[in-house]
Amino acid sequence: MPGPGMEWIGEEEKKAVLEVVESGYLGRYGPEDDPKFLAKVYQLEQEFARRCGVRHAVAVNSGTSALLAALAALGVGPGDEVIVPGYTFIASMSAVVFSRAVPVLAEVDKTLNLDPRDVESKVTSRTKAILAVHMLGNPARLEELKAIADRHGLLLVEDCCQAAGATYRGKPVGSFGAVGCFSFNIYKTITAGDGGMMVTDDEETYRRAFAFHDQGHSPHRKGVEVGRRPFIGLDFRMTELTAAVALAQLAKMDRIVARLRETKRALKSALAGLPGVEFREITDPDGEIATLLTIFLPDEASARAVAADLGTKVVADSGWHVYSNMEHILEKRTATPQGCPFNCSSHPTSVKYRKGMLPQTDALLSRAINLSVGVSDPGLGSAFGVTIHSDRGEVERVAARMREVVTRVVGGGRDC
Numbered sequence: 001m002p003g004p005g006m007e008w009i010g011e012e013e014k015k016a017v018l019e020v021v022e023s024g025y026l027g028r029y030g031p032e033d034d035p036k037f038l039a040k041v042y043q044l045e046q047e048f049a050r051r052c053g054v055r056h057a058v059a060v061n062s063g064t065s066a067l068l069a070a071l072a073a074l075g076v077g078p079g080d081e082v083i084v085p086g087y088t089f090i091a092s093m094s095a096v097v098f099s100r101a102v103p104v105l106a107e108v109d110k111t112l113n114l115d116p117r118d119v120e121s122k123v124t125s126r127t128k129a130i131l132a133v134h135m136l137g138n139p140a141r142l143e144e145l146k147a148i149a150d151r152h153g154l155l156l157v158e159d160c161c162q163a164a165g166a167t168y169r170g171k172p173v174g175s176f177g178a179v180g181c182f183s184f185n186i187y188k189t190i191t192a193g194d195g196g197m198m199v200t201d202d203e204e205t206y207r208r209a210f211a212f213h214d215q216g217h218s219p220h221r222k223g224v225e226v227g228r229r230p231f232i233g234l235d236f237r238m239t240e241l242t243a244a245v246a247l248a249q250l251a252k253m254d255r256i257v258a259r260l261r262e263t264k265r266a267l268k269s270a271l272a273g274l275p276g277v278e279f280r281e282i283t284d285p286d287g288e289i290a291t292l293l294t295i296f297l298p299d300e301a302s303a304r305a306v307a308a309d310l311g312t313k314v315v316a317d318s319g320w321h322v323y324s325n326m327e328h329i330l331e332k333r334t335a336t337p338q339g340c341p342f343n344c345s346s347h348p349t350s351v352k353y354r355k356g357m358l359p360q361t362d363a364l365l366s367r368a369i370n371l372s373v374g375v376s377d378p379g380l381g382s383a384f385g386v387t388i389h390s391d392r393g394e395v396e397r398v399a400a401r402m403r404e405v406v407t408r409v410v411g412g413g414r415d416c
């Protein structure tokens with residue numbers, strides 16, 4: 001069970017893939033007048049945009065590609081700074097670097113998403129965008145971040161890769177910012193093995209993202225030339241096979257999220273009131289997708305002891321998601337020796353990175369443990385933590401073990 005969607009792969013996905021194979025059209029373009037052409041990529045884009053409550057979507061081959069297309073579409077580039085959280089998957093930063101802009105790292109708060117106060121303090125004359133990541137399925141403080149973006153004339157980019165299906169105050173994530181980016185890799189709410197989606201309500205942003213994802217072309221379905229190309233693009237196209245699986249999964253998304261929420265609710269209530277345990281702050285309990293329950297222990301020592309006893313890690317030790325473990329970012333290790341964008345005439349004031357530069361983030365993550373309701377990582381590289389399969393018996397077993405371990409380590413009487 002790498003991610004929730006994987007658990008639901010079944011007959012529907014198999015049938016959809018077979019239909020595409022039999023259609024003879026494996027790529028996204030085909031003749032509209034051939035009934036055999038199923039236009040799955042196009043259908044997925046339409047359906048995904050509709051579910052996000054926006055007008056446009058561009059299907060791509062990964063969440064990273066969605067971020068790259070988004071930043072290119074918004075004109076983020078050399079000389080620009082993008083504020084990103086210190087707790088996120090590396091792609092939120094690498095997409096900025098490959099746009100030749102500079103990521104500026106900001107603190108997370110008890111939501112484990114961007115801390116708006118720290119974001120505002122990091123705005124400079126070079127800041128172009130705030131990249132809000134909805135980590136572990138929990139929407140960031142979107143209202144505050146949008147207000148900061150508006151106050152300073154910045155773009156809000158939503159990295160929704162870990163939060164497909166989430167809403168904030170009743171509105172789907174991805175519809176608050178200038179763009180929203182999603183991933184369909186195997187750890188996500190819905191999966192097609194890999195794949196991604198960029199959504200936007202803005203026509204021009206859509207046209208630019210489409211051009212970027214396919215050699216500068218205009219949005220169209222037939223693969224023929226339509227008009228002039230606005231700029232040089234690349235190839236991040238999604239295949240019909242991927243879209244077939246993603247569409248079948250999308251039809252299951254509400255059921256997937258409902259089951260995650262039910263499991264998490266049961267786990268949370270089984271652990272409620274346990275001395276020494278504080279839950280991660282959830283910005284909108286009705287809107288999160290409930291893939292994980294993150295708990296804070298009173299201090300690093302007790303968190304490490306509890307984690308060791310449970311056979312997991314504290315979140316600070318997650319190799320993939322914590323800035324202080326991203327040696328290639330800290331050392332600004334780029335593929336070419338020139339070091340662009342860090343060492344670049346369009347960005348002369350070099351941004352500095354070092355371990356310990358985000359003390360609030362470090363302190364929170366060092367006493368945090370994830371209990372995984374719907375995402376697991378057998379190698380533990382991501383510190384997804386203790387895995388709970390979605391039947392009720394397992395929730396009770398894990399909760400009982402947690403109570404026993406926490407009470408022994410923390411001593412039963414302390415509160416956070």
Ligand SMILES: Cc1ncc(COP(=O)(O)O)c(C=O)c1O
Nearest residue numbers: 062063064089091161162183185
């Ligand atoms: C927050 C976040 N952003 C971006 C990505 C990149 O998505 P992909 O792996 O599909 O490129 C991921 C994937 O794990 C992610 O978790």
